[in-house]
Amino acid sequence: xxxxxxxxxxxxxxxxxxxxxxxxxxxxxxxxxxxxxxxxxxxxxxxxxxxxxxxxxxxxxxxxxxxxxxxxxxxxxxxxxxxxxxxxxxxxxxxxxxxxxxxxxxxxxx
Amino acid sequence: xxxxxxxxxxxxxxxxxxxxxxxxxxxxxxxxxxxxxxxxxxxxxxxxxxxxxxxxxxxxxxxxxxxxxxxxxxxxxxxxxxxxxxxxxxxxxxxxxxxxxxxxxxxxxxxxxxxxxxxxxxxxxxx
Numbered sequence: 001x002x003x004x005x006x007x008x009x010x011x012x013x014x015x016x017x018x019x020x021x022x023x024x025x026x027x028x029x030x031x032x033x034x035x036x037x038x039x040x041x042x043x044x045x046x047x048x049x050x051x052x053x054x055x056x057x058x059x060x061x062x063x064x065x066x067x068x069x070x071x072x073x074x075x076x077x078x079x080x081x082x083x084x085x086x087x088x089x090x091x092x093x094x095x096x097x098x099x100x101x102x103x104x105x106x107x108x109x110x
Numbered sequence: 111x112x113x114x115x116x117x118x119x120x121x122x123x124x125x126x127x128x129x130x131x132x133x134x135x136x137x138x139x140x141x142x143x144x145x146x147x148x149x150x151x152x153x154x155x156x157x158x159x160x161x162x163x164x165x166x167x168x169x170x171x172x173x174x175x176x177x178x179x180x181x182x183x184x185x186x187x188x189x190x191x192x193x194x195x196x197x198x199x200x201x202x203x204x205x206x207x208x209x210x211x212x213x214x215x216x217x218x219x220x221x222x223x224x225x226x227x228x229x230x231x232x233x234x235x236x237x
Binding site for chain 1: 154157170171205210219220222223224225230
């Protein structure tokens with residue numbers, strides 16, 4: 001069981017808005033920035049959001065991130081079929097002295 | 111474009127050892143924290159270990175602490191992971207990865223985003 005908790009699955013129809021949560025603690029999200037990764041099946045992970053809410057160049061602005069207290073969220077607006085993938089949050093944990101990943105959320109586009 | 115090429119994976123008996131290598135190119139290797147991230151078949155991502163640009167600081171997941179050792183050769187632009195006392199639960203694809211921004215461990219603590227990943231090397235621990 002991961003220190004960062006994500007829902008195992010999420011779904012939406014094309015054009016919808018979907019939010020994926022990542023719940024942590026005062027040792028990680030509560031004091032450190034959060035990153036989000038997208039992994040399409042069979043591919044290597046891709047950085048989607050860094051430092052809570054920043055998008056690397058090339059990532060569509062349909063993807064946005066936020067953080068409040070010990071939780072973070074990834075929001076995908078205007079869902080597209082190619083967004084079907086696994087999504088992971090990640091952060092440093094000061095108690096473990098290590099990077100931790102959430103368990104991942106499988107997003108299905110219906 | 112940054113290139114990370116892992117090698118050294120394979121089938122090993124429980125209790126055995128393996129050394130993974132990652133040849134890096136097309137960026138200034140010594141300027142970035144490097145890490146290993148693994149993914150067991152059908153499972154999620156698990157960060158394994160990270161090392162500062164200078165090689166002076168290293169960090170490990172509890173699951174591998176005392177068994178795995180990360181190191182780097184900045185003259186050869188190569189990252190290593192020495193894995194000893196391997197267990198069945200270490201079976202995974204191991205990805206070499208590059209920090210997006212950081213050289214030092216203090217920076218890495220607050221900004222450990224990974225911007226490049228290798229294609230991975232499969233380690234199977236089985237009798």
